[in-house]
Amino acid sequence: MDIPMGEIAAFAVGLAASGVVAGLLAGLFGIGGGAIFVPVFYPVLGLLGVDEAVRMHVAVGSSLAIIVPTSLRSFRAHYERGAVDIALLRSFVVAVPAGVVLASLVAAHVSSGGLRAIFAGIATLVALRLVFGREHWRLGDTIPGNPVRSLVGAAIGFLSALMGVGGGVMNNTFMTLFGRPIHQAVATSSGVGVLISIPGLIGYVWAGWGAPGLPVASTGYVNWIAVILMIPITLLVAPFGVRIAHALDKRTLEKAFGVFMLMVAARFVWTLL
Structure with a gap:
């Protein structure tokens, strides 16, 4: 790929900055950071010449791989504070991964445009x-x-794995709609992210095994260059997000993140036109 070093450096800086934001969001909202990674990876992979047919799949699969250590670290930090609903998490142990497995089967057959939609x-x-x-x-x-x-657990796993996210917002919504405190919901969502990301990583490796057009250093739909670059950053900053989550009213931040998600959705719709 004949790309000037200045552009590659700019991409690396952009990915590093997104890693800081995603790591903070992982601890703050229990979302795992995938909602940040996927919209960043997709255009970057395009600029690096990755085939459109696999670009979105690689963005989602790589996001899930990055979420594995991020969600584990976030879960540990929340668990040490005694904020996780372990009973609810145990009841999701089968349902959430089952939804992830189903999503992996869908990902193996859906087009890039379908995944973006x-x-x-x-x-x-x-x-x-x-x-x-x-x-x-x-x-x-x-x-x-x-x-x-x-x-509900299966649905959270299924939809999250198709998006490359940790399921935090969906699980937060589920728990708070039934009277659970938001801080407990956020803490428990970090554990849900573990149940999604680990089978999701395996599923996307399987779904993309041998697919044509994969970028260098990819195993299935997981690109290890992106993963190795982003994991140290997200691991470093995720605990700071946890601290903020336990000290800050998040309503304004939720609104801001919602607006960001609308912008991301609009951008992906634009790519389909």
Whole structure:
């Protein structure tokens, strides 16, 4: 790839900056940072000449790989504070990975345009919830048991794996709609990110195994250059996000993140036109 060193350096700086933001968001919202990584990776991979047919898949798969250590570190920090609902997390141990496996099967057959459309659609719904949602909204005072809980867990795993995100916003919404404190929801979401990212990494390696047009240093739809570059940054800053999460009213930040997600969704829609 004949790209000037100045442009490559600019890409690296952009990825590093996104890693700082994503790591903070991982701890702050329990989202794993994928909502930042995917929209950054997609255009960068395009500028580096990666085939359009696999570009979005690699962006999503690499994002899930990066989320593995980020979510583990975030979960540990929240767990040490005693904020995680371990009982709820255990009830998701089968359902969430099952949804991720199903998403991997879909990813193996869906086109790049289809994956972008899915990302844009889910991102729009998430953004609307962040911008217009209210903490006092309730569907009940107790989180429902099975089969509803398992179905919700599977849906969180499925939709998150298709987007390359850790499922934080979706799980936060689920828990707070049934009366759980936002800080407990955020802490538990970091554990949900672990349940999504590990099987998601394996699934996207399998889904893209032997696919033509993959960039150098890729195993399936996971590019290890991007992963190795981003992991140290996200690991370093994620605990700072956790500290902020336990000390800050996040409503303004939620609105800002919702607006960002709307902009990301609009950009992906534009690429489909």
